[in-house]
Amino acid sequence: MVRLPWLARTAFNKIRTQAEQVGAFLLFLAEIAQQALRLPFRRHEIFRQIEFVGNQSLMIILLTGFATGAVFGLQIGGIFTIFRAEGIIGGATGIALSTELAPLVTGFLLAGRAGSAMTAEISTMVVNEQVDALEAMGISPIHYLVVPRVLASMFIMPFLCGLFMFAGIAGVWMIGRLLFNVDEGIFMDKLISMVQSTDIIKGLRKMFFFSFIISATSCRYGLNASKGAKGVGLATTNAVVHTLLLILVMDFMITWMEVRWLS
Amino acid sequence: MDGSPVAVMIYFQGVSKSFGRHRVLDELDLHIERGKITFIIGKSGEGKSVTIKHIMGLLKPDKGRIIVDGSDIAEFSRDEARSYRRHFGMLFQHAALFDSMTVLDNILFPLREHTMMSTKDMLVRADEVMEQTGVRQLRGQFPGELSTGEKKRVGLARALVAKPSVLLYDEPTTGMDPLISEMIDQLIVEVSQKETGITSIVISHDLKAAMATSDQIVFLYKGKAALSGPPDDFRQSQDPVIRQFFAGKVEGPMEFL
Ligand SMILES: Nc1ncnc2c1ncn2[C@@H]1O[C@H](COP(=O)(O)OP(=O)(O)O)[C@@H](O)[C@H]1O
Ligand SMILES: [Mg+2]
Numbered sequence: 001m002v003r004l005p006w007l008a009r010t011a012f013n014k015i016r017t018q019a020e021q022v023g024a025f026l027l028f029l030a031e032i033a034q035q036a037l038r039l040p041f042r043r044h045e046i047f048r049q050i051e052f053v054g055n056q057s058l059m060i061i062l063l064t065g066f067a068t069g070a071v072f073g074l075q076i077g078g079i080f081t082i083f084r085a086e087g088i089i090g091g092a093t094g095i096a097l098s099t100e101l102a103p104l105v106t107g108f109l110l111a112g113r114a115g116s117a118m119t120a121e122i123s124t125m126v127v128n129e130q131v132d133a134l135e136a137m138g139i140s141p142i143h144y145l146v147v148p149r150v151l152a153s154m155f156i157m158p159f160l161c162g163l164f165m166f167a168g169i170a171g172v173w174m175i176g177r178l179l180f181n182v183d184e185g186i187f188m189d190k191l192i193s194m195v196q197s198t199d200i201i202k203g204l205r206k207m208f209f210f211s212f213i214i215s216a217t218s219c220r221y222g223l224n225a226s227k228g229a230k231g232v233g234l235a236t237t238n239a240v241v242h243t244l245l246l247i248l249v250m251d252f253m254i255t256w257m258e259v260r261w262l263s
Numbered sequence: 264m265d266g267s268p269v270a271v272m273i274y275f276q277g278v279s280k281s282f283g284r285h286r287v288l289d290e291l292d293l294h295i296e297r298g299k300i301t302f303i304i305g306k307s308g309e310g311k312s313v314t315i316k317h318i319m320g321l322l323k324p325d326k327g328r329i330i331v332d333g334s335d336i337a338e339f340s341r342d343e344a345r346s347y348r349r350h351f352g353m354l355f356q357h358a359a360l361f362d363s364m365t366v367l368d369n370i371l372f373p374l375r376e377h378t379m380m381s382t383k384d385m386l387v388r389a390d391e392v393m394e395q396t397g398v399r400q401l402r403g404q405f406p407g408e409l410s411t412g413e414k415k416r417v418g419l420a421r422a423l424v425a426k427p428s429v430l431l432y433d434e435p436t437t438g439m440d441p442l443i444s445e446m447i448d449q450l451i452v453e454v455s456q457k458e459t460g461i462t463s464i465v466i467s468h469d470l471k472a473a474m475a476t477s478d479q480i481v482f483l484y485k486g487k488a489a490l491s492g493p494p495d496d497f498r499q500s501q502d503p504v505i506r507q508f509f510a511g512k513v514e515g516p517m518e519f520l
Contacts, residue, residue, distance in 0.1 A: 128362075138346060138377070
């Protein structure tokens with residue numbers, strides 16, 4: 001009984017710190033939105049970031065997409081064969097890929113690859129006082145560093161997610177043909193009739209939101225890096241962990257809203 | 264001790280600033296004159312960088328006022344603060360050049376960001392400052408390829424290019440070998456003489472350089488200006504703390520961590 005006030009106080013403080021952090025993060029997001037509307041529009045910087053994210057992640061997205069489609073096809077193919085329904089593995093994998101697997105796995109991959117690179121780059125600039133130099137010149141680091149990365153991500157990441165879907169279909173197609181002898185015509189027929197364009201839109205829409213979370217979180221951890229030698233490493237690890245968590249939370253919320261209201 | 268009111272450009276009136284429980288500035292009063300070289304000295308961790316961050320409006324005082332050219336800079340909105348900062352040029356301790364840009368692009372950066380100048384005019388201006396700081400032959404190189412002394416020169420060129428009215432140097436010679444230190448001290452004086460009317464503020468713990476190059480010295484100790492005046496005041500001061508700093512001794516009234 002004596003411990004209760006202490007426990008309550010600790011819990012209260014924990015919750016308060018968390019709430020403060022969430023609040024600060026929301027303010028940060030609001031500032032990104034505000035700065036995004038300001039001139040100059042940094043076209044070159046945006047293109048540079050699009051190229052950077054695209055180049056860096058294209059191969060791994062294609063490979064992982066192919067592997068994901070193949071493994072998923074392998075799993076469900078075994079089950080569908082029991083019911084002589086192996087013809088629909090393309091369609092079934094297609095639905096799983098487009099609504100859930102593609103955005104989630106792409107999101108994770110891009111958080112680990114592009115997001116961590118953003119955190120590392122920006123935190124290095126913090127450690128070397130380059131961000132202070134921007135501030136000292138009267139330039140908003142959010143406008144100069146964050147907005148181009150966020151806009152570039154929201155453009156290129158859904159596109160990469162679309163490629164992931166394609167690669168995944170290629171993967172399951174290979175499995176279907178080689179292992180389950182699915183007829184090519186039936187495979188395509190089922191794929192097209194089962195996968196609705198709304199499924200694809202749902203997946204890309206999810207990825208659009210994930211892109212924002214990945215880039216904004218990564219940049220924020222970069223800007224908040226501490227100035228010591230450990231600053232960069234610590235910021236990068238924390239950024240990736242928190243981005244992954246946020247993606248999962250957001251995935252749940254979006255799916256929940258889709259199920260509740262939009263179907 | 265007071266200069267004529269017209270000459271005073273920056274005033275600190277009872278400025279206090281704490282980080283958590285740690286009080287860095289404690290009712291600090293100081294004034295900095297226009298067109299002169301002022302050294303702010305003190306041992307490391309004494310709040311020198313915090314002081315210039317206040318001058319630039321990057322930090323706000325908990326208490327007290329900072330008056331620059333007659334206006335209280337704490338009352339600026341964020342946008343006003345950003346345009347206010349454009350009057351400053353700052354040379355960072357490690358130059359803080361942008362790694363992804365060449366020397367020339369680094370120097371052009373403030374012009375590209377803040378002026379409507381034509382590319383040709385920008386290049387002419389960049390050439391001028393590169394000449395002045397002796398870095399013209401480095402224009403195509405990246406910061407990673409430069410020596411420490413070269414980086415500093417480029418940093419100075421970048422600080423000068425937009426014709427600031429105040430130049431701030433954060434520990435320009437700390438960690439430099441004596442030759443480069445000498446060169447940088449000379450540059451500070453040269454710049455101050457050539458760019459007429461420019462106010463130079465140098466943060467340093469190099470008392471020798473301060474005695475040789477400054478018009479005014481502010482000595483920070485325990486969050487206050489323990490002494491502020493021309494170098495002669497320091498030479499003649501009998502304050503034991505200042506004598507100790509002068510002599511570079513560990514024993515004395517000044518506490519070290
Ligand atoms: N943004 C900050 N947050 C917390 N503490 C700070 C911050 N900036 C400076 N300090 C503390 O204020 C003190 C003075 O720092 P500083 O002005 O950088 O010293 P110096 O005189 O060496 O330039 C130090 O103890 C430093 O840890
Ligand atoms: Mg300092």
